[in-house]
Amino acid sequence: MHIKEETKERHTLSVIVDNEPGILARIAGLFTARGYNIESLTVTDISEDDLISRITIVTSASADVMDQIIAQLERLVPVHKVVDLTALGPHVERELALVKVGGTGDHRIEALRLADVYRARVVDATTSSFIFEVTGGTEKIDTFVSLMREVGLIEVARTGIVAISRGKEAA
Known part of the structure; x- marks a missing residue:
């Protein structure tokens, strides 16, 4: 029996989070614990009051794995929003x-x-x-x-x- 291997595609995620200590480590840990690779990672404060940050993550995964990654990120408490810019369209x-x-x-x-x-x-x-x-x-x-x-x-x-x-x- 031959199992079809899913094609990995590059995805760019925008993750809006509370700007608090440890959030980046928690997100990186989520990827590490599940064996997902982060190809690029940037973080910056995006609010006037320094309370909200945007984390941009580039990773490669199959569609099923990408759905899992997004669902797991959304479950983290300080995460407000996760958007797969690649799936969203032009960016x-x-x-x-x-x-x-x-x-x-x-x-x-x-x-x-x-x-x-x-x-x-x-x-x-x-x-x-x-x-x-x-x-x-x-x-x-x-x-x-x-x-x-x-x-x-x-x-x-x-x-x-x-x-x-x-x-x-x-x-």
Whole structure:
């Protein structure tokens, strides 16, 4: 008997929570305990009074597993709302990366040329290195980093994905 394996798809979740100590650990623990992988995780306060935060989680799972993840997140007490932005429809995702590149001569010129093409901004420069700031979708960041490997990549720091639904409605 052959059991059909469900296809995993990438999902971006927006989780609105009370801004209280330990909530991030509880959410990460939920994923860890069930063997789910978190590919990207960002957290920020979204209210004037510092009481509410948005946690953006990117994970890959089958439709059934995604339903389980959402149901389990919704059961956590400080969670107000969980929205699967991927299932909801059109949404905007962005990431920021700081990319340190070293080099001299032609490699330095090529790094600057590529940065211009990818609309990366120089945020620090020395005679032997640059730090570029680049924002965009994950594929754009991945490609930029890959190209910088060829001209002297030293180090990369990435924020993780932030996302918001399109249109006038809140997620």
